[in-house]
Amino acid sequence: KQEVTQIPAALSVPEGENLVLNCSFTDSAIYNLQWFRQDPGKGLTSLLLIQSSQREQTSGRLNASLDKSSGRSTLYIAASQPGDSATYLCAAAQGGSEKLVFGKGTKLTVNP
Amino acid sequence: GAGVSQTPSNKVTEKGKYVELRCDPISGHTALYWYRQSLGQGPEFLIYFQGTGAADDSGLPNDRFFAVRPEGSVSTLKIQRTERGDSAVYLCASSRDATGGSPLHFGNGTRLTVT
Numbered sequence: 052k053q054e055v056t057q058i059p060a061a062l063s064v065p066e067g068e069n070l071v072l073n074c075s076f077t078d079s080a081i082y083n084l085q086w087f088r089q090d091p092g093k094g095l096t097s098l099l100l101i102q103s104s105q106r107e108q109t110s111g112r113l114n115a116s117l118d119k120s121s122g123r124s125t126l127y128i129a130a131s132q133p134g135d136s137a138t139y140l141c142a143a144a145q146g147g148s149e150k151l152v153f154g155k156g157t158k159l160t161v162n163p
Numbered sequence: 164g165a166g167v168s169q170t171p172s173n174k175v176t177e178k179g180k181y182v183e184l185r186c187d188p189i190s191g192h193t194a195l196y197w198y199r200q201s202l203g204q205g206p207e208f209l210i211y212f213q214g215t216g217a218a219d220d221s222g223l224p225n226d227r228f229f230a231v232r233p234e235g236s237v238s239t240l241k242i243q244r245t246e247r248g249d250s251a252v253y254l255c256a257s258s259r260d261a262t263g264g265s266p267l268h269f270g271n272g273t274r275l276t277v278t
Binding site for chain 1: 167194196198203204205206207208211213218219221222254256264265266267268269270271272
């Protein structure tokens, strides 16, 4: 059974800092790995999707990497801004299934 | 519409009652998903539709939960004989297709409270 873990559970940084959020998964037979952000009381917003054949994806100040052999993905946020404050969730899609298994998220606070 | 729409945004019901939660996906999206999120947890998969058929309903917790998508667009999640443990935010998502390369677009959810 796939399990997804995110460390740390919460992170507070000053504005402008570069930061890394970590995600690990137990079963490397994944279909894809997705990163989402969730603002309080809202649904999830897709940030990046890395297919199993890819190593990384970039969008603006965000870069996500995938290492299936070690069961890890990282989300790198460059030059953080207060507007980046949210909960970041990673989710793994198991091979042959459209079912996403989510971690509990990392709550990020960027202080002005 | 511009995004996934879920109604109602909040629903309070008494234990034992029946509830229906509605999801309007993005127009043209063939895949539709239901997830449930409890406080402090990540979303938990319930069911996924490809077109009109339920392709995977392995996440439905028991036979009190049922979902339909009769015309391949709008979906309704139905919960019978609600229990206090059913209280959670129910999230709906859609994607263009189910190839694994299409990101999921989530609605804002329906917060269900069973008293």
